[in-house]
Amino acid sequence: MKLFTAILLSTILGYLLLFFGAFVGGLLAFGIVLGVLIRGLMLLDDIHKIITGKKPKKSALDEYLEERNRKEKAANFKM
Numbered sequence: 001m002k003l004f005t006a007i008l009l010s011t012i013l014g015y016l017l018l019f020f021g022a023f024v025g026g027l028l029a030f031g032i033v034l035g036v037l038i039r040g041l042m043l044l045d046d047i048h049k050i051i052t053g054k055k056p057k058k059s060a061l062d063e064y065l066e067e068r069n070r071k072e073k074a075a076n077f078k079m
Contacts, residue, residue: 017025
């Protein structure tokens with residue numbers, strides 16, 4: 001079902017890009033394809049780091065959430 005939805009949405013996006021004209025539609029399509037490829041390479045790099053044992057660095061948000069959870073647990077424990 002997800003594959004069918006992706007095909008349907010891609011078809012609709014293709015028709016919308018055709019309405020913008022060849023130049024603008026081509027630029028938008030190129031940007032979408034390039035963005036997907038770059039994101040895919042980033043995800044493959046993260047998977048490679050996990051498999052080889054080198055975990056990717058945590059983001060500042062992940063570190064903040066872990067610290068907040070530790071503080072909340074410590075506050076609940078004191079009660």
